[in-house]
Amino acid sequence: MQKKEIILTGIKPTGMPHLGNLIGAIMPMIKLANAAPAGQSFAFIADLHALNAVTDRHEIATHVREIAAVYLALGLDAEHTIFFRQSDVPEVYALNTFLMNVTPKGLMNRAHSYKAAVDRNTAAGADTDAGVNMGLYTYPVLMAADILLYGTDIVPVGSDQKQHVEFARDIAGYFNNIYGDVFKLPTPSIRAETGLIAGLDGRKMSKSYGNQIPIFDEPAELKKKIMRIITDSKLPEEPKNPDVSTIFQLYTHFADAAAVKDLRARFESGGMGYGDAKKILFEAVNDYLSAPRERYKELLSAPDKIDAILAHGAERARAAAAPILDKVKKVMLG
Ligand code: TRP
Numbered sequence: 001m002q003k004k005e006i007i008l009t010g011i012k013p014t015g016m017p018h019l020g021n022l023i024g025a026i027m028p029m030i031k032l033a034n035a036a037p038a039g040q041s042f043a044f045i046a047d048l049h050a051l052n053a054v055t056d057r058h059e060i061a062t063h064v065r066e067i068a069a070v071y072l073a074l075g076l077d078a079e080h081t082i083f084f085r086q087s088d089v090p091e092v093y094a095l096n097t098f099l100m101n102v103t104p105k106g107l108m109n110r111a112h113s114y115k116a117a118v119d120r121n122t123a124a125g126a127d128t129d130a131g132v133n134m135g136l137y138t139y140p141v142l143m144a145a146d147i148l149l150y151g152t153d154i155v156p157v158g159s160d161q162k163q164h165v166e167f168a169r170d171i172a173g174y175f176n177n178i179y180g181d182v183f184k185l186p187t188p189s190i191r192a193e194t195g196l197i198a199g200l201d202g203r204k205m206s207k208s209y210g211n212q213i214p215i216f217d218e219p220a221e222l223k224k225k226i227m228r229i230i231t232d233s234k235l236p237e238e239p240k241n242p243d244v245s246t247i248f249q250l251y252t253h254f255a256d257a258a259a260v261k262d263l264r265a266r267f268e269s270g271g272m273g274y275g276d277a278k279k280i281l282f283e284a285v286n287d288y289l290s291a292p293r294e295r296y297k298e299l300l301s302a303p304d305k306i307d308a309i310l311a312h313g314a315e316r317a318r319a320a321a322a323p324i325l326d327k328v329k330k331v332m333l334g
Pocket of ligand 1: 008009010011012046049142143146147155157161164
């Protein structure tokens with residue numbers, strides 16, 4: 001019999017992702033979720049985790065729907081994967097409360113995100129904990145609750161989240177030591193680095209640099225951005241190095257192997273200007289994203305439909321969570 005492996009991942013409710021997010025995180029996650037056996041993959045939008053920084057409920061609710069629509073539009077199958085909004089599963093608040101009592105305070109002191117806040121404060125000559133609320137400080141406990149609540153085995157995440165998953169494993173271990181074998185020990189599965197996805201100016205594509213290409217820009221806007229990609233000043237007739245070109249690098253993620261080989265040859269032989277290369281890139285990106293873009297718009301114009309999909313997911317998530325939470329309650333409180 002095949003081992004019943006549960007995979008789970010959380011998605012932060014942020015604004016429109018860019019091509020770097022799409023290539024590096026979103027598509028790999030959707031592939032993994034769709035490849036897992038039905039009902040054994042969980043994906044949720046971590047709106048409770050947004051609360052330590054965002055106080056505007058409209059902003060959170062809007063971002064939840066947007067990011068849900070992004071994943072659905074790009075092919076996440078919400079029948080196959082249990083797809084829900086974190087705050088719709090109250091069992092997670094309960095487990096969070098229980099886990100607080102087996103989590104050493106010192107573990108939280110070592111969390112990267114908390115330490116980064118402390119370092120910023122120290123550098124600014126402010127109080128160590130200035131601006132740090134308990135939501136931020138105990139973020140890893142809630143994340144452990146997210147993971148342990150469903151008997152998760154594998155947590156696919158980016159390398160920035162590795163420590164959090166290790167903490168969840170530690171917390172499960174502390175708990176099991178005291179109360180017996182209740183939790184499975186989760187393992188992080190760190191996404192292979194796709195290589196740095198460069199933005200318009202050649203630096204890593206990132207909102208903080210303002211050099212991003214949002215995934216669902218309309219074609220005219222998408223084209224305008226792609227035409228702005230910075231290149232060197234080689235003339236059309238000169239041979240060009242595809243391996244240092246942002247245009248070529250992006251193209252490899254949106255075109256098939258034969259087309260990629262063809263563009264490489266055109267770079268290397270000379271005779272093609274960067275303007276033409278950009279047009280080829282635009283066509284490939286636009287072909288890839290035009291159907292998802294339409295699905296995205298359709299979904300966002302029917303927010304009730306998104307809410308219903310997430311509500312259905314929450315029902316299934318609650319059903320999976322209930323027996324585990326019951327067991328925790330029993331072993332802790334009788
Ligand atoms: N902290 C994750 C992030 O910032 C989101 C997240 C919340 C998560 N809970 C999770 C990821 C549980 C994996 C498992 O991206």
